[in-house]
Amino acid sequence: MNAQRERQPTKEKREYWLSAERKVGSYPEHTDGGGKWLIFVPSDAVDEIWQNVKRAVEEVKLGSTAKVSTAKPNPNSTDSSSHVICVYTYDASDEANVRQIRSSLRDLDITSKIPYKTDDATFQDKYRKSGDKRISLYYE
Numbered sequence: 488m489n490a491q492r493e494r495q496p497t498k499e500k501r502e503y504w505l506s507a508e509r510k511v512g513s514y515p516e517h518t519d520g521g522g523k524w525l526i527f528v529p530s531d532a533v534d535e536i537w538q539n540v541k542r543a544v545e546e547v548k549l550g551s552t553a554k555v556s557t558a559k560p561n562p563n564s565t566d567s568s569s570h571v572i573c574v575y576t577y578d579a580s581d582e583a584n585v586r587q588i589r590s591s592l593r594d595l596d597i598t599s600k601i602p603y604k605t606d607d608a609t610f611q612d613k614y615r616k617s618g619d620k621r622i623s624l625y626y627e
Contacts, residue, residue, distance in 0.1 A: 499557035507541035
């Protein structure tokens, strides 16, 4: 087991994020139109949910990358008792792919409604903490 696999979001305090990458197969190159599903998880559940998402990315059941916020305080966080897991898609305009990844997340028991945010919204510094509303392109 490599060091990255052993790292848990609730224990990591040096980095803001832990990440996962696809180990085999191919997925379209990330475009300027990319985005991510945002899964907000309480601290007491994030380590287990992250391991499931990480494994799914590595095993080609999701897109090519995902990341999770850690215990290191982040200025963009709205709630220190929860974490966010970002599951990336290569292009928000490929609605079939975006919805397929959402379906795969449901297969991992992530069944509550979650937002999908484009990279463009992130680059424009649109965050709920800043008072921005209706940031999500999808919410399902």
